[in-house]
Amino acid sequence: MVKKKQNPNRINYQEGIINDRLLQVRNASLSNDPQVKVVWTVNIRAQDSQQFIQFIRESVQDHDPIAFQHIKRIKKSEQEGILTVIVCSKTFVEQQDDFLELMKKSSLDYFDVTDRSIVPSAAPSTKELSLVWSTLYWPLVWRGNPNDQTMNEYVFDMPFIENMLGAISKEAARRAQNTTEQPIVSAFVNPKTKKVIYSTDSRCSSSPLDHSIMQGIRSVAASEHKRQMIEKEQTEDETYLCLNFDVYTTHEPCSMCAMALIHSRIKRCIFLQPMHRTGALESQSGDSYCIHNNHALNSKYEVFRWLGQEYPVPEIENDICC
Amino acid sequence: MDLEHHLHYMRMATKLAKYALDHDETPVACIFVYTPTNQVVAYGMNDTNRSLTGIAHAEFMGIEQIQAKFGALDTSVFQNIILYVTVEPCIMCASALKQLGIQKVVFGCGNERFGGNGSILKIHQDSSTAPKNKYWSLPGLLRREAIMLLRYFYVRENERSPKPRTKANRKLDLTTFPPMDWSSYLSREDFTNIYGSAFLKFYDNRLDLSEKLDWSLIDNNQDLFFQELQAKCEEFSLQTSKKSKPETVS
Numbered sequence: 001m002v003k004k005k006q007n008p009n010r011i012n013y014q015e016g017i018i019n020d021r022l023l024q025v026r027n028a029s030l031s032n033d034p035q036v037k038v039v040w041t042v043n044i045r046a047q048d049s050q051q052f053i054q055f056i057r058e059s060v061q062d063h064d065p066i067a068f069q070h071i072k073r074i075k076k077s078e079q080e081g082i083l084t085v086i087v088c089s090k091t092f093v094e095q096q097d098d099f100l101e102l103m104k105k106s107s108l109d110y111f112d113v114t115d116r117s118i119v120p121s122a123a124p125s126t127k128e129l130s131l132v133w134s135t136l137y138w139p140l141v142w143r144g145n146p147n148d149q150t151m152n153e154y155v156f157d158m159p160f161i162e163n164m165l166g167a168i169s170k171e172a173a174r175r176a177q178n179t180t181e182q183p184i185v186s187a188f189v190n191p192k193t194k195k196v197i198y199s200t201d202s203r204c205s206s207s208p209l210d211h212s213i214m215q216g217i218r219s220v221a222a223s224e225h226k227r228q229m230i231e232k233e234q235t236e237d238e239t240y241l242c243l244n245f246d247v248y249t250t251h252e253p254c255s256m257c258a259m260a261l262i263h264s265r266i267k268r269c270i271f272l273q274p275m276h277r278t279g280a281l282e283s284q285s286g287d288s289y290c291i292h293n294n295h296a297l298n299s300k301y302e303v304f305r306w307l308g309q310e311y312p313v314p315e316i317e318n319d320i321c322c
Numbered sequence: 323m324d325l326e327h328h329l330h331y332m333r334m335a336t337k338l339a340k341y342a343l344d345h346d347e348t349p350v351a352c353i354f355v356y357t358p359t360n361q362v363v364a365y366g367m368n369d370t371n372r373s374l375t376g377i378a379h380a381e382f383m384g385i386e387q388i389q390a391k392f393g394a395l396d397t398s399v400f401q402n403i404i405l406y407v408t409v410e411p412c413i414m415c416a417s418a419l420k421q422l423g424i425q426k427v428v429f430g431c432g433n434e435r436f437g438g439n440g441s442i443l444k445i446h447q448d449s450s451t452a453p454k455n456k457y458w459s460l461p462g463l464l465r466r467e468a469i470m471l472l473r474y475f476y477v478r479e480n481e482r483s484p485k486p487r488t489k490a491n492r493k494l495d496l497t498t499f500p501p502m503d504w505s506s507y508l509s510r511e512d513f514t515n516i517y518g519s520a521f522l523k524f525y526d527n528r529l530d531l532s533e534k535l536d537w538s539l540i541d542n543n544q545d546l547f548f549q550e551l552q553a554k555c556e557e558f559s560l561q562t563s564k565k566s567k568p569e570t571v572s
Contacts, residue, residue, distance in 0.1 A: 206394060206399055207394040208395070209418050209421060209422070210498070224374050255451045259412065259438070279450070286450045287443075291413065321451060
């Protein structure tokens with residue numbers, strides 16, 4: 001983890017902008033949503049708390065899909081000398097029988113098993129919100145805005161990014177001049193080899209569904225098919241779907257393409273032109289789907305929009321799904 | 323709504339899903355029906371294993387078959403096509419179907435992870451994806467059969483996995499089903515318009531249309547059915563190519 005001060009990137013945490021050029025695209029409504037989860041709690045004697053925490057660390061913490069980093073595991077109960085402890089989420093252990101089975105691993109005394117408490121699984125974005133949620137749900141620890149940490153941990157190869165954006169911008173301009181197709185262009189970058197596969201929109205000549213993203217996903221698969229034919233064995237450039245690929249695209253993807261990128265397990269998408277009516281990534285676009293950052297989908301990728309004027313894109317009609 | 327009519331095609335989709343399960347793919351399958359003649363025009367099963375992509379869903383396989391028959395660029399044929407699919411289309415497929423202008427989608431169980439016809443997003447009725455092509459989607463037909471096929475699949479996958487997951491996934495539950503939450507997919511009013519007020523007890527009590535599972539769809543081998551299905555789809559293309567040849571010149 002880099003210290004904020006040592007980060008090579010200039011980060012505007014307030015606005016979510018990196019190096020004055022890359023805007024972090026995320027679901028604006030999420031930062032105020034606690035996404036509460038039900039937890040199993042038990043009461044214990046205050047003198048057992050050390051050992052109890054030890055038990056949770058050893059037997060529960062690593063297996064529970066919900067992390068409780070911003071939550072105080074232990075709070076005072078109404079009774080003197082008695083503490084209430086969060087053992088695990090109900091997502092992790094659904095049935096009471098299974099919970100009691102888990103508790104057998106600890107040799108300590110406990111009582112009042114319940115699944116009646118709910119806690120925020122999302123960390124609050126401001127100190128004020130942290131206090132509100134602490135009163136409303138369960139005592140929290142304020143560790144700063146979690147998105148600052150996220151922003152601080154992003155890694156950017158700016159010259160490479162600019163190179164890619166320049167290439168798709170140029171190709172889109174060329175296609176606007178020389179073809180009757182929509183001038184929408186994407187580039188898929190293999191995370192290991194940095195090999196680039198370019199793809200273009202061909203809805204007017206092959207199929208209305210052949211958007212540049214869909215074509216790019218198929219090209220990556222075709223390239224892997226070819227590799228398997230020649231190599232027969234694992235080589236460095238082996239790919240699984242588009243796992244951890246970076247995708248560059250001229251126009252903000254539509255609902256089909258944004259979801260296809262989820263299915264393809266990409267790491268990051270950077271686009272140039274927002275599509276206010278048909279886009280499925282920005283909070284301000286279309287139906288505010290933010291498909292890459294939707295908690296119900298349980299799978300996500302990073303999205304950034306380039307803010308500079310360096311890489312122009314041909315204008316297309318605003319009701320086109322890209 | 324003629325429920326028995328739709329169930330007839332859902333049974334075919336369910337048989338195809340069983341065929342997929344027996345041939346090592348996800349038990350999700352679909353049938354496309356050309357409504358002017360009520361003929362099956364195409365079918366689809368997941369092809370993610372062979373295709374090496376995460377996007378070769380059953381719906382796309384069927385769409386490609388239709389495009390091969392009618393040409394891909396003129397999408398007007400989709401106005402006359404109903405999709406019958408065992409599991410609610412994902413967001414990507416719901417969007418693709420809408421961009422093509424599908425007439426209607428009928429499905430078995432919801433897709434709680436990726437569903438695009440109500441479970442996660444309502445692409446079929448939204449205003450950002452080809453809004454002029456809004457379509458109706460009818461959930462809950464042969465839902466228990468669809469769920470059961472998925473359970474067979476997950477139990478088998480879990481057995482094969484080197485590190486089996488939770489206890490709950492290990493045993494096959496043959497008897498209990500989660501309540502059918504119709505309201506994720508349809509308002510009470512829309513439900514009444516589509517299924518009729520006699521069916522409101524299902525909506526209000528979150529019940530399945532049928533408590534009884536048709537086990538023959540799940541237990542029987544469907545290899546023969548699959549051959550017949552392929553033949554049916556081929557037959558359809560012969561008929562249309564005869565009729566539509568003069569038209570395609572213009």
